[in-house]
Amino acid sequence: MTNNAVKHSEPLLRVSKRAEVVWWKGWIIRGISIVLALIACAFIIVLLTGQNPIEVYGALIKGSFGSSRKVWIMLQNLAMLLCVSLAVTPAFKMRFWNIGAEGQVLMGCLATSVCMIYLGDKLPIGLLIPIMLIASVLAGVIWAVIPAIFNANWKTNETLFTLMMNYVATQLVAFCIVFWENPLGSNTVGVINSSTQGGWLPVIFGQKYLLNILVVAALTVGLYIYLKYSKQGYEISVVGESVNTAKYVGINVKKVIIRTMAISGAICGVAGLLLVSGTDHTISTTTVGGMGFTAIMVSWLAKFNPALMTLTSFLIVFLDRGASEIATAFRLNESVADILTGVILFFIIGSEFFVNYKLNLRKKHNQGNLSASAKEGK
């Protein structure tokens, strides 16, 4: 009788948190979700175009690996996305939801452009690059620290604050573009210093994007070490886990919040420098192109681990390039790339549940098992 009662009080499906996941199991689950996502995407494309799904996958791969030029573009996009993802990571690790990377990078872009336009032809490149670096880092830091100060002192909601700062940055750039537009009336800046190449980051080994990639690689290693082995990195983890614990062990939480956001902003500034001086040589309100938001995804998927972020940002860039290739190959409106990226991300987001939680089916006659799984759930 009692056995019967127990059976009925337990729901058919019960969710419990996994204590710890073996890393490869987690990646198998994520891998399965990506495969399922790709099947869903092919289904959508076939529905829209009536093409053979194999061709769709071919186009997907061709987007990143179709030619050596495409490989370089993919690597460049990967580097930039990774750079912004690195930038948001220290703050996220602290559970500070900075969704203003878009604006912080844009301010870095703006500072770089100012230097290029007003100093580009006047200073030697050896002096100009440090100045641009300082300016862009400073711009990023200012944009990131403002919300941090308010959050640290008055608990102002950082998600909403940083979100609003994005649009203020966008309008500042739009404001400056009016002064810099070239040709007049086009509302675009055009290539800055196109003849003198003043303020352009140097091309090394004949590869336009190589310098960007190396800078980001160095940043990745640096941030990995900073977060994992430095005292400050440890403080970030403690504040992220529990503000009360941090206070109890004597960490100055306000200081950590502001300092960490300054680091985030500084890396955003570097990203801005690389985007304007190292890549586009121009600026527009869409220079960052939503990377500030995609970076959140990259960082979150990698569990805020800079090394894993190379993998997750590759994944996102690969899918994004592939989706645009699909759009061109099947002459679809380019927005189809957004739809496909969205679908794939939904699957990946959903898969995190199965990585972190366990589904327990109701057992029929096994009381021993029942109490065991109840213990696990604790």
Place this chain on the structure above:
Amino acid sequence: MGILASIVFFIKQSIIQGIPLLYGSTGEIITEKSGNLNLGIPGIMYMGGISGVIGGYFYERSTDNPNAFLAIFITFMSAIVGSALLALIYSFLTITLHANQNVTGLTLTTFGVGIGNFFGGSLTKLFGEGGSISLMFTGNAFKATLPFASKLGLFGELFLSYGFLAYLAVIIAIISSIILTKTRVGLNLRAVGENPATADAAGINVTLYKYVATCIGGAIAGLGGLYFIMDYTGGSWTNGGFGDRGWLAIALVIFALWKPKHSIWGSFLFGGLYIVYLYIPGLGRSSQEIFKMLPYVVTLVVLVLTSMRKKREYQPPESLGTTYFREER
């Protein structure tokens, strides 16, 4: 035009600009009251717009002499279903699968804007016609005003010259305000948003409340997209035409201090701020860009001031942005 007439004209334009924001912010307030910070609202508003367009497109194609009432009904229902569906995806991922709300919301925005621009740009091509979508008939049905409105001079111009969706926005905001503050359902919903664990202990079905609030909120926000497409632009879709109004709606939630009744006048104010640069004589293009910053700056100021004043009723719902898992306390 006399001074009075131009002021009335400006107010009218502000209200027209404000209506999509009012829908968006009312929807987002209801969502956030359940503790869900849905940053997918901009995507949902695009989705509401395009679902309405798709519904209207098929209706106008299917018949030679369309009926205004039916056209409105079909587009209206499609918009609600489409946007609620996106909100359902968000709910499933964040509530059932405990996914991070920021990440899910931002993805939803990418997805929704993508769907809007994809179908908006190629719906006619997919069905072998080509050209851009223009639903004149449905658009006019939505724009219809009371027949005597134009005869009432400035009064009629100011109060009676809008399509029905504009009045519906205000009515929905008022009803939401009453439900949130005066009924048990509203009390329960606020409890879920403030402290889901306590609400759960008190016997409130947290999951159900979160799901329903998010989906209804999404549907309401979607109507903002529908208003923009059908009433404001008269049934023709331009890719990206809706712009950043979705984010502005989220800003308005903060400005209104999570109260739909403040959203009503707040949305008209934001609508005014959004277009005021067009009405100030002698503004250069550069200063126009600075003026476009206004709604966001005003929101920032409100956000900062309210957080400094620390008054309980001005704060965001306590559990906003966090997922609730019963076994994890």
